[in-house]
Amino acid sequence: MADDRDVNMEGVFQNAQSLANAATSSSKVIADTSTPASNTRGPAAPSFDLDDPTTALLAQILHRSNTIVADQILRTLPDMIKDAISQVLPLAPGQQVAGTDQKHPIVQPQQQLQIAQPQQATQPPPAVQPMEIDREGPRTPQRKGRAPTEKKKKLLVKKKWDRDLRAYLQGQHVGLCKVKDPSPTADPERVKAYNLHGRDPLTLPDPQFDWADSLKSAWNVRLITMMARGFQQVVRSDPDYETPPNPVPELCTLTYTKNAITERIKKTRTEWRRRSRIQRKDPDGASARLKVEDEEEAKEVRRTGRRRRLYQRRLEKIKDDLAGKDPRYWEAVLKVLEELTEDGMSSDETEADDEEDNNKPKITRRIAKPWLSAEVSELMRTINKAPVSKKAARRGNRALERKPDPRPMTDELDPRSHTMRYMKYLPRNYYSEVWFQSLPDFEQEEIDPSPEKPLPTPSFTGVPVVHG
Structure with missing residues (x-):
């Protein structure tokens, strides 16, 4: 059957030459197919001229074996071309080319043409309009976090x-x-x-x-x-x-x-x-006295704020960075820190607060806590010195790193410079022994220290241990 099809197709190509000549030589055919005047040509050459719309349609019909596509193209051809093509393309018995009265007695199942009911020439398909997005329509539901607790x-x-x-x-x-x-x-x-x-x-x-x-x-x-x-x-x-x-x-x-x-x-x-x-x-100097006291109160507020921020930084450092390295050791350090609270944090003040020369570098004086034991003070310094893991680098260019000159700092060891009183009810070993023994008996009773608690101490081997 394939050989018969090849023979028939060879005959189709032989007849295509005459069909092309007839299409290109007829100005009426060209006018009926709405061909622009610039595309009108004289006598056709003995070959297909694909620049001509009618000839291009014939070429598509003769070279493609998809009869459904051929049927769609046939509907756009004038009647004279349809009558000529009906003699070339094989049709099933009783079928006819759309818009013609020609029938063909030969049956070729492989090339049966599916002919629709006669209808007018189809209009060109409308341009595809861009899809409109419904901004008010349903959207992908956002992932909701956990519901807030009752607290x-x-x-x-x-x-x-x-x-x-x-x-x-x-x-x-x-x-x-x-x-x-x-x-x-x-x-x-x-x-x-x-x-x-x-x-x-x-x-x-x-x-x-x-x-x-x-x-x-x-x-x-x-x-x-x-x-x-x-x-x-x-x-x-x-x-x-x-x-x-x-x-x-x-x-x-x-x-x-x-x-x-x-x-x-x-x-x-x-x-x-x-x-x-x-x-x-002091009725005469009341305004000046009030100004001085207001400045002293503002300084105390700043010192209190620095103690509060220092306490929060130490808490976050232990919980976020250090707890995963040595859990047993840092858990014990965290308990000591929580017992001291923000009132047990060291503070600092600037010696150049009252000076008029703002260009002079300020010297920060750290206010010591003479009542705090050396072991507890060293434990707080251990938190400050402990290394932390670096944050993940962000994408993009790195910001310009600013390195200001370090502010000079001196340690104030004079107990009289301590503006805040001692804390009460802490464990006995949290207080400095020398300082505690220097207090009168009634003041020691007022402090009322609790029993001693073991302080965490890291061993030289790197394994944290707790000693009493």
């Missing part, structure tokens, strides 16, 4: 409550003064009349406390209660504080709110009393 929920609600209370007290409804700028005290005659007869009730905003009296006086308690009730209305209007989802229901009680406001006002009252005391002692 975490309580902490978040408590922080929000503190922020809301601060905003309420400093807002237009109350207008509470700042800690460093206490409002003038209330008129004593007005306070006396209210305490005796309840006359001339207080109003908000701009409350005036009786700073000279206790915060539990009738005048001050009335002011605090008015503030607490006003904040209760703010809490009730916020859905975050509703009882079912609220993990800290006591935040919505009046007693809790009054106690929180009282604690905030205590700081302001302490500041007012301090300023009043200085004003009474």
Whole structure:
């Protein structure tokens, strides 16, 4: 059957020459196929001219064995070409070329042409439009982290409550003064009349406390209660504080709110009393004295902040980098560090804080803790000196490394320079023996040290051991 097909195809190619000549020599055929005038040619050469659209279509039909594609191409040809092609292509009995009356008696199963119903010439396929992305449609679900624990929920609600209370007290409804700028005290005659007869009730905003009296006086308690009730209305209007989802229901009680406001006002009252005391002692130099004390207080705040940050750095270093190397040793070191807390960390101060020459390099003086034993101090230095693993390098260019000149530091060994008192209730071996024996008996009893605990000591072989 393959040989018969080859013979038939050879005859097809022989007849293709005459079909091509007829197509290219007829201007009508060219016009019917919408060929541009620039493509119109004269008498055809005895070969296929693929630049001509009609000839190109004939070439595709004669050279391709896919009859389905040929059927689609036939629908675009004019009637004269269809009649000529029907004499060349084999058709099944009863089939006809679309748009013609010609039938062919020869049956060739391999080349049967699937002819559709007669229809008009097909339009060119529309251009493919870019796919539109539905930005509002469903997206890939994000990976959710673990749900917050009950302790975490309580902490978040408590922080929000503190922020809301601060905003309420400093807002237009109350207008509470700042800690460093206490409002003038209330008129004593007005306070006396209210305490005796309840006359001339207080109003908000701009409350005036009786700073000279206790915060539990009738005048001050009335002011605090008015503030607490006003904040209760703010809490009730916020859905975050509703009882079912609220993990800290006591935040919505009046007693809790009054106690929180009282604690905030205590700081302001302490500041007012301090300023009043200085004003009474030195009326002329009160402003200068207040400035000096404010600077000393700011220095103490900075020192406290440095101790807190040093404690946090040591904790993170042990937990993140050192615990995996020698678990037994560093676990014991961590317990010692947690017992000392941030109050047991060394501090430092800058000697050039009060100097006017800012270009002069500052010298930092480390404040020693004479009450701390040498073994515990060395243990803290061991944490600082322990190497840590380097972080993974990031992609891209490395940032320019800045290496400032190291700040000179001197150790202050004078016990009188220590601005912070000793800690109480620590294990007995945490205290310096010389320092402890130098204290009077009543002060040793006040410290009340706990029983001794073993301190971790790394051995020379590198294996950590714990000695008592």
